[in-house]
Amino acid sequence: xxxxxxxxxxxxxxxxxxxxxxxxxxxxxxxxxxxxxxxxxxxxxxxxxxxxxxxxxxxxxxxxxxxxxxxxxxxxxxxxxxxxxxxxxxxxxxxxxxxxxxxxxxxxxxxxxxxxxxxxxxxxxxxxxxxxxxxxxxxxxxxxxxxxxxxxxxxxxxxxxxxxxxxxxxxxxxxxxxxxxxxxxxxxxxxxxxxxxxxxxxxxxxxxxxxxxxxxxxxxxxxxxxxxxxxxxxxxxxxxxxxxxxxxxxxxxxxxxxxxxxxxxxxxxxxxxxxxxxxxxxxxxxxxxxxxxxxxxxxxxxxxxxxxxxxxxxxxxxxxxxxxxxxxxxxxx
Amino acid sequence: xxxxxxxxxxxxxxxxxxxxxxxxxxxxxxxxxxxxxxxxxxxxxxxxxxxxxxxxxxxxxxxxxxxxxxxxxxxxxxxxxxxxxxxxxxxxxxxxxxxxxxxxxxxxxxxxxxxxxxxxxxxxxxxxxxxxxxxxxxxxxxxxxxxxxxxxxxxxxxxxxxxxxxxxxxxxxxxxxxxxxxxxxxxxxxxxxxxxxxxxxxxxxxxxxxxxxxxxxxxxxxxxxxxxxxxxxxxxxxxxxxxxxxxxxxxxxxxxxxxxxxxxxxxxxxxxxxxxxxxxxxxxxxxxxxxxxxxxxxxxxxxxxxxxxxxxxxxxxxxxxxxxxxxxxxxxx
Numbered sequence: 098x099x100x101x102x103x104x105x106x107x108x109x110x111x112x113x114x115x116x117x118x119x120x121x122x123x124x125x126x127x128x129x130x131x132x133x134x135x136x137x138x139x140x141x142x143x144x145x146x147x148x149x150x151x152x153x154x155x156x157x158x159x160x161x162x163x164x165x166x167x168x169x170x171x172x173x174x175x176x177x178x179x180x181x182x183x184x185x186x187x188x189x190x191x192x193x194x195x196x197x198x199x200x201x202x203x204x205x206x207x208x209x210x211x212x213x214x215x216x217x218x219x220x221x222x223x224x225x226x227x228x229x230x231x232x233x234x235x236x237x238x239x240x241x242x243x244x245x246x247x248x249x250x251x252x253x254x255x256x257x258x259x260x261x262x263x264x265x266x267x268x269x270x271x272x273x274x275x276x277x278x279x280x281x282x283x284x285x286x287x288x289x290x291x292x293x294x295x296x297x298x299x300x301x302x303x304x305x306x307x308x309x310x311x312x313x314x315x316x317x318x319x320x321x322x323x324x325x326x327x328x329x330x331x332x333x334x335x336x337x338x339x340x341x342x343x344x345x346x347x348x349x350x351x352x353x354x355x356x357x358x359x360x361x362x363x364x365x366x367x368x369x370x371x372x373x374x375x376x377x378x379x380x381x382x383x384x385x386x387x388x389x390x391x392x393x394x395x396x397x398x399x400x401x402x403x404x405x406x407x408x409x410x411x412x413x414x415x416x417x418x419x420x421x422x423x424x425x426x427x428x429x430x
Numbered sequence: 431x432x433x434x435x436x437x438x439x440x441x442x443x444x445x446x447x448x449x450x451x452x453x454x455x456x457x458x459x460x461x462x463x464x465x466x467x468x469x470x471x472x473x474x475x476x477x478x479x480x481x482x483x484x485x486x487x488x489x490x491x492x493x494x495x496x497x498x499x500x501x502x503x504x505x506x507x508x509x510x511x512x513x514x515x516x517x518x519x520x521x522x523x524x525x526x527x528x529x530x531x532x533x534x535x536x537x538x539x540x541x542x543x544x545x546x547x548x549x550x551x552x553x554x555x556x557x558x559x560x561x562x563x564x565x566x567x568x569x570x571x572x573x574x575x576x577x578x579x580x581x582x583x584x585x586x587x588x589x590x591x592x593x594x595x596x597x598x599x600x601x602x603x604x605x606x607x608x609x610x611x612x613x614x615x616x617x618x619x620x621x622x623x624x625x626x627x628x629x630x631x632x633x634x635x636x637x638x639x640x641x642x643x644x645x646x647x648x649x650x651x652x653x654x655x656x657x658x659x660x661x662x663x664x665x666x667x668x669x670x671x672x673x674x675x676x677x678x679x680x681x682x683x684x685x686x687x688x689x690x691x692x693x694x695x696x697x698x699x700x701x702x703x704x705x706x707x708x709x710x711x712x713x714x715x716x717x718x719x720x721x722x723x724x725x726x727x728x729x730x731x732x733x734x735x736x737x738x739x740x741x742x743x744x745x746x747x748x749x750x751x752x753x754x755x756x757x758x759x760x761x762x763x
Contacts, residue, residue: 177728186728235592249693251584258695259568262729265692270685270724272606282688282724352603355615359598360582360693362591391603391615395510395519396595 104168106160107424108153109416111216111409112145112174114138114191114243118409119152121160121167122417126227130160141193150206169210171420173219173412174199180214180261212423216412218264220405221248222255223415224367228406235363238405239266240370241350242325244279245287249361255419267291271352290349292372295342296323302338309338325375332379346372347380351387358392358400369405377404437501439493440757441486442749444549444742445478445507447471447524447576452485453746454493454500457754459560463493474526483539502543504753506552506745507532513547513594545756549745551597553738554581555588556748557700561739568696571738572599573703574683575658577612578620582694588752600624604685623682625705628675629656635671642671658708665712679705680713684720691725691733702738710737 105124110117113136121130132155134148153170176188183200203211221230221238230236236250247266249256256263267287268280275284276294288294303312310331314323331339354366366388373380385402392400407414439462444451446469454463465488467481486503509521516533536544554563554571563569569583580599582589589596600620601613608617609627621627636645643664647656664672687699699721706713718735725733740747 177726235596251589252587254585256584256694258729259697259733260695260728260731262726263568263693263695265726265729268692268726269602269689271603273604273682273685274607280726349606352606356602359601360596361589362593362596364592393510393595393598393601393613395593396591396598398593400592 104166104424106162106167107417107420108156108167108170109219109413109420110149110153110170110172111219111412111416112136112149112172113216113412114175117145117148117152118413119149119156120410120413120417121156121162122414124421126414126417129162130156130158132156132159138191142191142197143193145191146202146206149203153207164209167209168424169212169420170203170207171219171416171423172199172203172211172213173216173416174213175216177260177262178213178215180212180257183211183213185213210424212420214416214419215246215248215261215264217246218248218255218257219413219415219419220246220369220407220411221250221264221367221415222418223407223411223413224369224405225250225415226418227414228411229367229369229403230365233364235361237266237354237357237361237363237366238264239350239354239366239368240405241291241368241372242370243292245291245370250363251361266353266357269353269356271349271356286349286353290346290353292323292325292328295328295346295372298342298345299323299338302342307338310334310336311339325371328372329375332376343376343379344383347383348387350380351384352391354384354388354402355391355397358388358396362396363400365401365403367403367405369407369411373404374408437499437757439495439500440750440753441489441500441503442552442746442753443482443486443503443505444552444745444749445469445482445505446549446745447508450478450481450485451742451746452482452489453743453750454489454495455747455750459747459750462495463489463491465489465492471524475524475530476526478524479535479539482536486540497542500542501757502545502753503536503540504552504749504756505532505536505544505546506549506749507546508549510593510595511546511548513545513590516544516546518546543757545753547749547752548579548581548594548597550579551581551588551590552746552748552752553579553702553740553744554583554597554700554748555751556740556744556746557702557738558583558748559751560747561744562700562702562736563698566697568694570599570687570690570694570696570699571597572683572687572699572701573738574624574701574705575703576625578624578703583696584694599686599690602686602689604682604689619682619686623679623686625656625658625661628661628679628705631675631678632656632671635675640671643667643669644672658704661705662708665709676709676712677716680716681720683713684717685724687717687721687735688724688730691721691729695729696733698734698736700736700738702740702744706737707741 188194245267272284278285278288521527578600605617611621
C-alpha cells in the first residue's frame with residue numbers, strides 16, 4: 098500500500114489497556130495533532146479497532162493535515178506480536194486477539210499503510226530518540242506499572258530477537274525461591290517489583306494486622322488493584338508499610354538493573370511507567386545504589402540510570418520513530 | 431601496521447589460565463598448524479607474553495607458511511578488556527595485567543598486526559561460525575568452568591556494549607538471597623552453578639558427614655579445586671552427593687537460560703566449557719526442562735538449547751573469525 102512519495106507525516110498510536118492515544122507528527126518531530134479515547138478492551142477486538150480508527154481520524158483532523166501527506170500509521174500494542182507480519186500472537190489482558198491480523202485490518206479501515214510493534218519496545222525507542230536515553234547506542238528501557246515490560250537497544254537498534262519477543266525484562270528470574278509469577282514460573286522481576294506485586298505485599302501486611310493508610314482502599318473494592326497515585330499519597334503521608342515495600346521494590350529493580358548492566362553493557366538504563374513516574378523521587382536513588390552493588394566495576398563505569406522523560410508520550414513518539422524508518426524502507430527511499 | 435594485501439591467513443590464539451593454544455587458519459578455515467604451551471600465568475605478564483609469542487611462532491612454523499601471507503594475530507584473553515584500544519583492564523586470575531597494552535606489546539614482539547578480545551566472547555563467536563550455533567543470527571553462549579562466562583550474538587554480531595564488557599552471564603543475579611559471589615554481590619549464576627560453586631557444595635556435604643567418593647580429593651589438597659573429570663568419574667560411579675549437586679547446578683543453569691530467552695529472544699543457546707563438556711549427558715536434558723519452565727511460550731518457541739561442539743578449539747576459531755573481519759576492515763578491502 099504505497100503512498101505519495103512526499104508523504105512524510107507519521108501517525109503514532111499507543112493502544113493501552115485503558116486508553117488509546119494517537120499523535121500526528123511531522124518530519125521535524127513536531128506534534129501537529131492529538132487525540133485520546135477509551136480503549137473499551139472488554140468489548141473485544143472489533144470495538145477496539147473502532148476506537149483506534151476513531152482516535153487516528155480525530156488526531157489527523159486536529160492536525161489540520163490531509164491524508165495524502167501521511168506516510169502511514171504506526172501502532173504500539175500491549176501484547177507479544179509478529180511485527181513483520183503485523184499479527185498479534187495473543188493479548189493476555191485483552192479479549193479476542195489471538196492470532197489477530199491487526200496491521201491488515203487497520204490498513205483496510207484507514208486505507209493507509211499500517212505497521213505494528215510492541216508498546217513497551219516503542220516506549221523504549223521513544224525515550225531513546227527524544228527522552229532520557231537520547232543519543233544512546235546501547236540502552237535498556239524498563240517500564241514498571243501493573244506488570245513490568247522492557248525494551249533493549251543494541252548498537253542503535255531495537256532488539257527484536259527471533260520471534261520478535263525480546264526485551265521481556267519483567268520475566269528475568271531474580272529470586273529462584275520467590276513468589277509465583279503470572280507467566281507460570283516464579284521469582285520473576287514482575288512478581289517482585291510490579292504494582293501488582295506491591296499491592297499483594299501491602300494486602301499481606303494489612304492481613305497481618307499492620308497499620309496502613311491504604312487499608313480502606315483494599316477493603317473498598319476487594320481486589321488488589323491500587324493506583325500509583327494511591328501509593329504516592331501514602332508515601333507523602335509517611336505510611337510505614339508502603340515505605341518499606343517501596344524500598345524492597347526499588348531494591349529488586351536495582352538488582353535487575355545491575356544484572357542487565359553486566360549482561361548488556363548499556364550506556365543508559367531508563368526506568369519509566371506509572372510507578373516510576375509517580376514515585377521516582379522515592380525510588381531512583383535506591384535503584385542506583387543497588388545497581389551499583391550488583392554490577393561489575395568495568396561494566397557499570399559511566400552508565401547512567403535515569404527516570405524516563407516522556408511520560409505518556411513515550412509510546413506514540415517511539416511509534417513515530419519506528420514508522421518513519423519502516424515506511425521509508427517500504428517506499429524504497 | 432598494514433600487511434601485504436594478499437595476506438589472508440589469520441593466527442588465532444586462546445590464552446587460558448593454564449595453557450596457550452595457537453592455530454594458523456587459512457581463508458577456507460582450514461587449520462594449517464597448531465601449537466600449545468603452558469601459560470605460566472603466575473610468573474607475570476612478561477613470561478606470558480613470551481609464551482604467547484612462542485606458541486604463535488611454533489604454530490606458524492608448523493603451518494609451513496611464511497609471515498608475508500599472515501594478515502594478523504587475533505588473541506582471546508581471559509579478562510575484561512578494551513578491544514578497540516587493545517588494552518587489558520585487569521585480569522583477576524592473572525598476575526600483572528592492570529591496564530596492560532597487550533595488542534601493542536605483541537605487535538612489537540611479532541612485527542605483525544594484533545587484535546585482542548575477551549576469550550569467552552571469542553568462544554561464542556567460534557561456536558556461532560563453526561559449531562553448535564552455526565548460522566544463527568541471535569545466539570547466546572554460556573561457558574561453565576571454574577567460573578561462568580558468556581557471549582551474546584545480536585543480529586549476527588557479537589554484542590560488545592559500551593565498555594566492551596557485555597555478556598557477563600555469570601553475573602546475572604538469579605537468587606537475591608543466594609551465596610556471596612567473587613564479584614562482591616550475591617546469588618549470581620556463577621556463585622550457584624560454576625565448578626567452584628559445585629566444589630563448595632560438595633565440601634559442605636562432606637563436612638555434614640555425607641558419604642561422597644570425592645572426599646579423598648578434598649582431603650588431599652585441602653582446597654576446593656576439583657576437575658570436571660573428577661565429577662564425571664563420581665557420576666559414573668553413582669555418587670549420590672555429586673548427583674544431587676549436579677541436578678541443582680543444571681536447574682540453576684536452566685533458569686538462567688529461560689530468563690535469557692525471555693530477555694534476548696535467541697534462536698539458539700549454546701552451553702560449553704569444561705563442566706558441560708565432561709557432564710553434558712547428565713545435564714543437558716535437565717537444563718532444557720528448566721529453561722522451558724522459566725521461559726514464555728512465544729519466546730521459547732523453536733529455540734534450540736545445545737551443547738557446544740568445538741571443545742578446546744572454540745576460542746581460537748572465534749579469534750580467527752573475528753580477526754578476519756577486523757584485519758580486512760583495517761586493510762580497507
